[in-house]
Amino acid sequence: MKAAVIGSGIAGIAAALRLRSKGYDVTVFEAADKPGGKLAELQLRNYRFDMGPSLFTLPNLVDELFDLFPQYKSDFSYQKLDVICNYFWKDGHKLRAHKNTDSFAKSIESEFGVSHKKVLDYLAKSKANYNATAPIFMEQSLHKISTWLSAKIWKPLLSISKLNLTTTLHEVNQKSFNEQHVVQLFNRYATYNGSSPFLTPGIMQVIPHLEYNLGAFFPKKGMRSIVSSLIDLAKAQGVEIRCNERVKKIIVCGGKARGVELEKEVFAADVVVSNSDVFYTHRDLLKGSKPKEVERSSSAVIFYWGVKKKFPELDVHNIFFSKNYEEEFIELFDEKKVPTDPTIYIHVSSKVNPEDSPNYGENWFVMVNTPADQNHDWPHEVAQLRAKVLSKLKNILKVDLEGFIEVEHVNTPKDIEQRTGSYKGALYGTSSNSQFAAFLRHPNFSTDIKNLYHCGGSAHPGGGIPLCLNSAKIVASLIPDVR
Ligand SMILES: Cc1cc2nc3c(=O)[nH]c(=O)nc-3n(C[C@H](O)[C@H](O)[C@H](O)COP(=O)(O)OP(=O)(O)OC[C@H]3O[C@@H](n4cnc5c(N)ncnc54)[C@H](O)[C@@H]3O)c2cc1C
Structure with a gap:
């Protein structure tokens, strides 16, 4: 039996591996010249950059893929980060969020006067809600009757009032801490799925559980090594990965997918898995089928800077907060414009992988959240943002960075769309700006x-590496084993 996978993003590769382990002959078609989708890398002279994701949580979902083929030996490895994130506020407050939850809670108490017990209670609730909801909302199809007939779904649904589905994340955080720096810190987790804390439901309180209770990780050879190691595994198992091969059409006959059409070939398959954005799968590959317009998650402008200086005050992950976080999210999601005073995220992988930069410097991935593309004037936005970012860093880090940038590259939402086929350059598919978002996402089957x-x-359950890996797992669970 043959399976065709359209796209080699992390979910496409994971689906290919899972189908291979179920006995299918699998071929992956990738439009780009290299596989991996958003987990691409960039080499600018002697600086290496991961172009997309930088935060790695739930690495066990990657391990599971290697475990499908126990005879295969991979050198893929990762480490748990001691400092999860390093936070800077404009008013001079700073916080190093240590992986140890007690130390993290105590540093919040000493910096902001919020009792450490409140922080630990919040993280305990985050864990309880995650454990109650993940098996339903993240690990199985929401669109199969069998899911709703299963007994394990009812317990969490009966405790729905405790899950904060009808309040926003901001309201939960405000009620939990009532201290604006701490509220801002926990509000930022809404951006982990490209949403606003003022719109996304309070259940998103589950996200900090992943980082603070389970851990933030980083691969020894960078984020790109997640997909490159999985691609090596797939090839070793006989999965064929064909790059520079854009699928033009999904062949449907008698109500069944029968294969895919390429530029010069028709490829017959018993099963077709699309890892292409569902909008384009409908609009371009299933001609005549109308794509649903669901609000897209945020996108980003990213500066990749090779900086010829070391910054001991920075860690692997660093956040420089905006002054007025409510205004930032109104601009981002209601007005769909680039925030006037954006939160800046700086990721420096050379802090853990020194070979990513020359020994006198650091590789800075500098990201600012923006709306998904609405034909903004990106060259103009980039020029403005660059000046703002440099000025803000000058004020906080007391350094004129401009003179230290020796190599530079920029990605806009338009570039992300062109490079990865993500509709409007959204980082995480559709947004989670409503309590119905989970149900509005595309099912894992047609x-x-x-x-x-x-x-x-x-597609369900959404964007981000762990959820994409779960989407592939759900897809594989819906396809029969042919071994
Ligand atoms: C800047 C940035 C930062 C991010 N940060 C994080 C983070 O820190 N942590 C995290 O977990 N997630 C993060 N994300 C989100 C994460 O990268 C994505 O959710 C995830 O990688 C998407 O994977 P995917 O399987 O949907 O496929 P994609 O990576 O979207 O790849 C889809 C692939 O399909 C191919 N394709 C599309 N159409 C066709 C066709 N017709 N024929 C052939 N091939 C086709 C494309 O070329 C592409 O290679 C970030 C994303 C970006 C862009």
């Missing part, structure tokens, strides 16, 4: 075409 499945950030 409701009208048999043998057609969907995985990746724009």
